[in-house]
Amino acid sequence: MKIAVLAVQGAFAEHIDKLKKLGADCIELRQISDLEQDFDGLILPGGESTVQGKLLRELHMFEPIQDRIRQGLPVLGTCAGLILLAQEISNDGNVYLGTLPVRVQRNAYGRQLGSFHCEQEFEGIGSVPMTFIRAPYIEAVTASAEILARVEDRIVAARCGNQIGIAFHPELDEDDRIHEMFLKMCG
Ligand code: GLN
Numbered sequence: 001m002k003i004a005v006l007a008v009q010g011a012f013a014e015h016i017d018k019l020k021k022l023g024a025d026c027i028e029l030r031q032i033s034d035l036e037q038d039f040d041g042l043i044l045p046g047g048e049s050t051v052q053g054k055l056l057r058e059l060h061m062f063e064p065i066q067d068r069i070r071q072g073l074p075v076l077g078t079c080a081g082l083i084l085l086a087q088e089i090s091n092d093g094n095v096y097l098g099t100l101p102v103r104v105q106r107n108a109y110g111r112q113l114g115s116f117h118c119e120q121e122f123e124g125i126g127s128v129p130m131t132f133i134r135a136p137y138i139e140a141v142t143a144s145a146e147i148l149a150r151v152e153d154r155i156v157a158a159r160c161g162n163q164i165g166i167a168f169h170p171e172l173d174e175d176d177r178i179h180e181m182f183l184k185m186c187g
Contacts, residue, residue, distance in 0.1 A: 001187055004029050004039040006065075008055040010047015010080055014171035018179050019043075032060045041074040041186030044081030046133065046169050049106070052080055053096040062097070069099045074162045074185045076178075082165035083136050090139055100163045101142040108137045108154075108167075122157065123148040125177045130156065130168040137167050 003019050005012045007028035016026045027037055042065070044052075056062040069075050069085075077085040077100070085100035092106050107114070115133045122128045123146070130151065138155035141147060148157035148164070156167040162185070170178035 001025065001041075001183060002027060002037075002039045003041045003043060003183070003186065004034070004037075005043045006045060006052070006056075006081070008059065009051050010045045011078075011169065011171060012043075012045040012047075014169075015043045015045050015078075015179075018171050018176060019183075022176060022179055022183060024183055029061065029065075030059075032064070035061065035064050035068075041076070041182065042068070043182075044075065044077040044084050045171070046079030046081060049080040049083035049096065050094070052084060053094065056084075056096070066097045066099060069097060069163065072162050074182065075099075075164070076182045077163070077165045078169055078171065079133065079135055079167060082138075082167055085163060085165050086136075086138075089136075100158070100165050101145050101160055102138045102155075102158050102165060103140045104136040104138050104165075104167075106136050107134050109135060118151060120149055120151050120156075122178065125181060128170070128177060129173040129175050130170075131172045132156075132168045135167045138165070 002025040084096040086104040088103040145160040
């Protein structure tokens, strides 16, 4: 099993560590030629969505990645990665890949509560630790998307077919079950 991790900015190294621990091979996507390799799934890490979106375009990786996702490549977007996937961003005029039918709000918890940790139920897994860092949340999902987790009535994870978007950072906690679930989707 080979998983590609977008590695232009942000918390990609933590995802790679986690995937390696679970026995998956990883490739880092840094330039368009990296997309020539075969891979079974893609992770879009946390970081800064505006920077990542700009770099995806500058590096000419935007459309090839968008096409692969539309064709069914399993993808996990965490935090900024969720923002890149979202079809709509309520407090930002930009849309990036726009493949996941959800509306997100960026930096949705305000400055005071910008970063926090909790434990909540995740569909199909049980209670998981959740670390939020200047996180978005999902304001709305379309009927085709399934809600996977909520924190105090706010949707923080959703799935639509081959795509999962998560507002928090599963790569930063000890718990491996979200990455395990994603690897099953890829296999
Ligand atoms: N605030 C960042 C953004 O808007 C996301 C933060 C993160 O990925 N930890 O892109």
